[in-house]
Amino acid sequence: MDRIIAHYLIETPYNLSEAAAVLAGEQSSGTFVAVPGETKELKERFAARVENIEELEKVDRPSIPGDTHKSEFKRAKVSVSWSVENFQDNIPTLISTLQGNLYELRQFTGLKLDDFELPSWYTEKFRGPAFGAKGTKNLAGVKQELPMIGTIIKPSIGMAPEETSKLVRELIEAGIDFIKDDELMASSANSPFKNRVELVMKEINSFQQKSGKKVMYAFNISGDLETLKRNYDTVLENKGTSAMLSINSLGWAGVKAIADKGELSIHGHRNGWGMMNRHPLLGINFPAYAKLWRLAGVDQLHVNGIRNKFWESDESVIRSIKSCSSKFLDHEDLLPVVSSGQWGGQAFDTYKFTNTTDLLYMAGGGIMAHPSGPSGGVKALKQAWEGAVNGSTLVETAKEHKEFRQSVEKFGGK
Template identity: 80%
Template sequence: MERITAHYLIETPYKLEDAAAVLAGEQSSGTFVSVPGETEELKARFAAKVENIEELETVSNPSIPGDSNSSSYKRARVSVSWSIENFQYNIPALISTLQGNLYELRQFTGLKLDDFDLPLSYSEKFRGPVFGGKGTKGLAGVEEGRPMIGTIIKPSVGMTPENTAEIVKELLKAGIDFIKDDELMASTANSPFEKRVSLIMKEINKYQDRTGKKAMYAFNISGDLDTLRSNYESILKHDGSCAMISINSVGWAGVKAIADLGELSIHAHRNGWGMLNRHPLLGINFPAYAKLWRLAGVDQLHVNGIRNKFWESDESVIRSIKSCSAEFLDYKDLLPVVSSGQWGGQAFDTYKFTGTTDLLYMAGGGIMAHPSGPGAGVRALKQAWEGAVSGKTLEETAKKYKEFAESVQKFGNKN
């Protein structure tokens, strides 16, 4: 029988073998005490198995509350497997097992889901991304060899549809590939969703008629299922190509229901990520997180950025970008959405450490606050990436391009 294997980082004052056995028992057929009905035959078929324990360092203080009357806490990588019979291709049930009550177990003073492996049969039950990274770039008319260049509408909330459409018009003239609603913008008192879509897509469609290029706009459709579907239909009605969903707010089942419609590229915003990941020994790491959302069928997923404005390390961001194209069943790659305090200066290290241009490189302030205006901000980002891919240094690129040189003068001291 096929099995699913999850990989955890753990910390415990107990023997590693004992703690791992508690995890396996709690997350399958067992409980804190033997019960009638938990026969050897049942356990052989449905009980989780500890597959591997790799001992790491020992520390003197617990990372999170637990059984902490000890002077030493052992850390390890632990792999646990379950029969596929336990889930029957039910992803919420799988999530409840991989990320459920195990976080509550007092035997652990640290526990984090790092990654998991699924049998190939899952790809027969879940379609995965319809467009993926390359398909999304194709929808926006972005040629190979460079990333999509994008921005976020700022201020985040408060502008009217007319205000927003004017900004979009200016960005289109500069050759922007991608624009998105801020995650805080859904349908507000002064910017109803339907009207915003109508006015923005009017500008995008007019620009396409003149130039042949159709930029992608990610409208935030987040809401209950009725709202999700209604907003999705509004985008289709006005010939849009992308819907944005706050995936942690909407949830796996809701996101999949919309992704299964298959007509728009799904831009997955991970706001709330810090709540799930910021503690080094609690929550979930990006490789596992990305797999769950690939199963749901999203096409684009936020990964933060090099030298970002938040807490996440460059090493974590690089691992996240690479996770989007890591082999997973037979699914298309995700498009990593690189953002958070980005301007052209980080393009050089982003390319150096990942070696890919199959990404969406987004700058809010890095475009909108460019000293010569948003149009120059778009050009500066394209220039930065051209320099990075061609092997030029930041300094050489700044000497070659006026707009990028202005970016260096404006933003260079922020990194």
């Protein structure tokens, strides 16, 4: 395949074919008026093509501002293709082409990039995740038949390195697999990055010497490029295994520059995701989003969670989890990071609807606020997942295990 194909959801008051043609023209060789030099030969080689239009429902109100003088707005799935000659292997230019100015076209009262397909030769240009789902689990010493159980340091910001390392000690002794900085914590006035890394890794390395288990801690190394590199090296020097990046803040090129080092599992935090996805007919859907970050080399990527505390539906979360393991070039699968208001109770439906344990299942309050403390919270999550994988119900698991029963009473409501 010498063309890249992108799939969109659109809404427009115009004829669907005309609107799709505007999209294709704006994002390749065309503009609002014919210009000198736009020859037939140039358009045949570089112009985008509308490959398919699947008409959906009609609505009587526009989803977003645009040309709203009409009383009927048509929705459709549209596929558009470009020659790889337009951008070759320049991904920022690809992103500008697949998204870019098209969101501002007045012909559309709704437009969302849903997915895209690349030629197989992109595998030769982009390594993708260095560790991926299975490699990250191996780094943390987690059996493939169970998910990684993780948590976030809470309070999100304000704890001194000594307090953080004390909490880490409690968590790793309780059997946690993974801990991460909150995205709000990078290097604060009372918790300098280098100091925090040294104290936290001292606890982790000491526990490894005693038990053989190396708990993974994702330190938030986000910053400008020099800060990223310096923080990455600090984690390595202290024998860490993971770095967390606020990927939307850093951008594709910044993330790839760090991921290319290939020595730490990259934990991609998608804070800011709601700006890109929350509106049903504006922005980008997770399948396309995940592919861009796989190209950059992210290993772990947030997907929200079943019955989460945010706005995202269970159907959307399930699609996101499954898209992390969909075939994409020859890249390793992403490790979906399931989080947001999670506790052991959602483990049963998460496993039922995704049928995978290639997950990092994270709970903040679900661990930290457990009636028996963080230790009980870790045990409860592990009990829940073992029950789910072994075919037990939530009720059966609660009857069998004290810690999980306590979490049901605390977090389960009715």
